[in-house]
Amino acid sequence: MTISKPPVEDFATDFDHTDPEWVANPFPIWDDLRERCPVAHTERYGGAWLPTRYADVSAIAHDTEHFTSRTVVIGNGRPGEDAPPAPMGVAPPISSDPPFHAIARRLMQPAFAPKAIGPYEDFTRKLCARLLDPFVGKSQIDISKDYAEHIPTLVIAHMVGFPQEDEERFREFVHTILEAVDKPVEERIEDFQPIMEYFEARINEHIEDPRDDLTSFLLNAEIAGQPLAPEHIFGTMVLLIVAGIDTTWSAIGSSLWHLAQHPEEAQRLRDEPELMPLAIEEFLRAYAPVNMARLVKEDFDYNGCPMKKDDWILLSFPAANRDPEVFEDPDQVIIDRKVNRHAAFGLGIHRCLGSNLARMEMRVAIEEFLARFDSFSLADPDDVEFSQGQVRGVRKAVVNLG
Amino acid sequence: MKVSIDPDKCEGHGRCFSTAPAVFDSDDLGQGIVIGDGTVPADQEELVRLCEQNCPEYAIEITE
Ligand code: HEM
Numbered sequence: 001m002t003i004s005k006p007p008v009e010d011f012a013t014d015f016d017h018t019d020p021e022w023v024a025n026p027f028p029i030w031d032d033l034r035e036r037c038p039v040a041h042t043e044r045y046g047g048a049w050l051p052t053r054y055a056d057v058s059a060i061a062h063d064t065e066h067f068t069s070r071t072v073v074i075g076n077g078r079p080g081e082d083a084p085p086a087p088m089g090v091a092p093p094i095s096s097d098p099p100f101h102a103i104a105r106r107l108m109q110p111a112f113a114p115k116a117i118g119p120y121e122d123f124t125r126k127l128c129a130r131l132l133d134p135f136v137g138k139s140q141i142d143i144s145k146d147y148a149e150h151i152p153t154l155v156i157a158h159m160v161g162f163p164q165e166d167e168e169r170f171r172e173f174v175h176t177i178l179e180a181v182d183k184p185v186e187e188r189i190e191d192f193q194p195i196m197e198y199f200e201a202r203i204n205e206h207i208e209d210p211r212d213d214l215t216s217f218l219l220n221a222e223i224a225g226q227p228l229a230p231e232h233i234f235g236t237m238v239l240l241i242v243a244g245i246d247t248t249w250s251a252i253g254s255s256l257w258h259l260a261q262h263p264e265e266a267q268r269l270r271d272e273p274e275l276m277p278l279a280i281e282e283f284l285r286a287y288a289p290v291n292m293a294r295l296v297k298e299d300f301d302y303n304g305c306p307m308k309k310d311d312w313i314l315l316s317f318p319a320a321n322r323d324p325e326v327f328e329d330p331d332q333v334i335i336d337r338k339v340n341r342h343a344a345f346g347l348g349i350h351r352c353l354g355s356n357l358a359r360m361e362m363r364v365a366i367e368e369f370l371a372r373f374d375s376f377s378l379a380d381p382d383d384v385e386f387s388q389g390q391v392r393g394v395r396k397a398v399v400n401l402g
Numbered sequence: 403m404k405v406s407i408d409p410d411k412c413e414g415h416g417r418c419f420s421t422a423p424a425v426f427d428s429d430d431l432g433q434g435i436v437i438g439d440g441t442v443p444a445d446q447e448e449l450v451r452l453c454e455q456n457c458p459e460y461a462i463e464i465t466e
Pocket residue numbers: 061069072093094095105152156239240241243244245247248251288289290292293317344345346347349350351352353354355357358359
């Protein structure tokens with residue numbers, strides 16, 4: 001059961017990132033707020049603030065003194081000192097603040113550095129081929145359900161050494177943790193139970209039978225000569241499964257959704273493949289999927305905004321990426337845009353650890369799609385569905401092939 | 403032209419080493435590093451300027 005809420009009247013004073021208007025098309029809302037506010041407020045969720053200018057998003061992302069990452073997913077109610085933490089509150093390094101953050105992050109960095117990601121390209125390319133080949137000669141494909149949702153799910157399952165057959169469950173976990181934020185807190189805690197059991201079982205299998213994968217890598221990792229605490233391992237494992245799935249799924253889906261509406265750009269990428277890296281950065285900028293949350297540590301006046309302890313901040317990297325102060329023609333998608341200091345992977349110490357992996361998956365997924373289908377267009381532009389919550393992306397979009 | 407990366411600002415976004423791999427590389431942690439002593443070959447200057455304009459952490463410094 002979700003808590004039913006009145007529709008938003010004015011996003012400046014009552015914003016809600018789960019409102020249908022925001023889910024359908026948030027860009028005009030952010031443009032309006034950027035001119036009027038530029039930091040919007042809401043009493044919903046126990047009180048939250050929404051910066052919409054790049055400068056404010058950057059300042060808050062870099063300010064770990066006044067803002068904590070203890071909880072990065074907005075839920076109902078304020079997570080006070082003794083309130084049960086939201087599920088993501090225990091997932092280092094994303095939920096960690098300095099100085100522990102640097103230790104938890106450093107541990108993982110070698111596994112996600114470009115040189116470590118390279119070897120997974122082959123797996124990813126074969127996976128994309130396996131997903132697409134059955135559609136060659138067919139008339140339609142759903143770019144989200146038939147393609148994008150499977151790619152990051154199966155790649156991360158391979159990397160952590162979890163069974164490929166469990167992919168449906170991983171998407172359910174993502175839904176429970178990131179999307180079902182409207183539910184009452186007690187219900188959310190109940191929903192988290194099967195997730196804990198699943199991870200415990202997989203971790204135990206790896207303790208008994210170590211393998212060459214990220215789970216065993218974490219089990220062998222040490223901080224100051226000591227193995228990681230079980231909660232640390234568990235939290236990071238959940239983070240690895242959850243952080244990379246709907247984010248990359250959204251990024252691949254939005255890129256193909258864009259190309260399905262602009263066949264001339266799809267053709268240009270076939271003819272000039274050297275443009276692909278620029279195009280990917282532009283898709284990341286224009287359709288940045290991820291909004292993260294922070295909590296205000298203590299009462300604090302931010303540029304005239306009277307922030308209270310435990311108020312939420314919805315840190316909208318997607319809104320920052322559309323700021324005309326930083327980007328020329330921000331609402332135009334220019335696939336060979338050269339100057340593009342976008343913030344899709346965040347800013348500051350929490351910069352997406354998976355960014356090298358995500359970029360590789362996007363590139364391979366788009367390349368393999370373009371290579372198989374000479375032309376594709378949206379079957380029904382009005383029959384496209386987007387996700388609700390802090391991660392935004394296409395969840396249904398059928399395209400006609402050929 | 404000379405280029406350097408401020409390691410205190412760099413967060414490993416990778417915009418530099420993917421744009422100008424002849425000038426930048428990544429270390430084992432995925433952080434950006436400059437290859438050699440930072441002297442930029444003439445044919446790389448434009449790319450390096452672009453890296454400087456695209457680094458989300460303003461970590462790249464160019465001296466002429
Ligand atoms: C296009 C796809 C992706 C986007 C747009 C994205 C976006 C982000 C953003 C904005 C953050 C910053 C969070 C914050 O400031 O609180 C982040 C952090 C993180 N992401 Fe991603 N992500 C993507 C894919 C992935 C993948 C594939 C993985 C791999 C498992 C991953 C793992 C992580 C981790 C571990 C963190 C936490 C880093 C830290 O706190 O130090 N992400 N991501």
